[in-house]
Amino acid sequence: MTTERRSHRRAPRLAVATVAAGAGLALLVACGGSSDDSSSGAPAATGAGAAAKPNAGGAGSTAIPTQDVVSAITADPKLKAELPAKIRSSGTLTLGTTRQPGVQGLPHAGEQNGTPVGLDVDLRNAVAKVLGVKWDVQYGTFPTVIPGVQNGRYDVGQDNFGATKAREQVVDFASYLDDGQAFLGSRNVSVDSVKKLTDLCGLTIATSPGSTFQQILTDGAGDCAKIGKKPYKVQYFADSAPIFLGLSNGKVDVMFGPTLGLKYDATRIPGTKFLGEISTTTVGFVTAKKSPLAPALRDAVNKLISDGDYAKIFAKWGVPGTGISTSQLNPATTF
Known part of the structure; x- marks a missing residue:
């Protein structure tokens, strides 16, 4: 069984800021929140009470999936042999991550009755099964997990960390999924697909402050005017519940957030539709530079893929077809 060491951080209080795209902003995009590169502090799933029934058209269920997709996985002796002798002897790897209370972090991570659940949780537990070890899960904050890996506090870090050139200079990555930047629209919004920011001209977009989503929207704020169209407006929320309310009452046209989260939401939030993504980010486990753990984690992920x-x-978490075909060490990055 996984050992969970609980922290007692309070969930952030709701903060709302509304600005027009293009206004002068002080962007905090380096480590703005939980996984700022692909789901950077973005509202990633239903807020409490935000969805009480499946999406229109019967596209899904608000119930948290409970299928057991991990316990039948068995250890691979060859892959376990890749681990350092000390780890094989103890049978434990220390994992640094952040606690995600409730369901707002799903499908990546959340809690149900105090137990961690989610896509990332199942993935890490499946990896542990393949390697024949258990996780000693310790909670930190998003900005402290990578330094904790560097200084040896954690053997492995996992928090939907996007691989970047800067990060790959200080830690190694073993990739396990691709996330990205995508759009969820109101059912009544005039567009059905978004492939570039100018597809959003004249619309009201909601996203999270201090994130790469804010950075992208701010950088593209003048694009609509260049083609003679009305600029989009941006509203910033630190919580997903008011965004979903805005989508339902017409005050918000489109939500900008992490691809996997919004695909998950589209099956659960009434009156919404997934509009597509405009960019992707490779996400991975992080280890110390030159650690033998990174190749072992990569090989464990590839074993899970092949099996x-x-x-x-x-499929359990409602985002089939969104994974990677091969895990890589320190994948190529665009930024």
């Missing part, structure tokens, strides 16, 4: 267990995990 079909990886696909089962993504």
